[in-house]
Amino acid sequence: MKRLLSPLLLAGALSGCNLLGESGEALAARREADGRAIGGACRHAGRAIEDCYVLNKKADRAAVFAGWREMNDYMRDNQLQPVAPQFSNPPDVAAEAAKPAHPGEKAKKDS
DSSP states (O other), X not given: OHHHHHHHHHHXXXXXXXXXXXXXXXXXXXXXXXXXXXXXXXXXXXXXXXXXXHHTTTSOHHHHHHHHHHHHHHHHHXXXXXXXXXXXXXXXXXXXXXXXXXXXXXXXXXX
């Protein structure tokens, strides 16, 4: 009896906690919410959707687009203007993405 009771108590105790990791549904919902937030922020900053994809390579593209589109509709309905980012020296991510991975790669293409 005691041998049967111990696993049942352990299973009952662990079922209410998150020690076993995040569920698949919760992880998918969080990724969706993050992507929508990224897309909305990109649109509010006046970025094109393509730039948003380049800046956020790991984000789910469908969620990013959905957030971008929702913010676009909201801004149009409320006649809001984009807010430009206020960096003293903004990083040029597009130029970084266009650089070759290996220094000798450019020399090969140019010759």
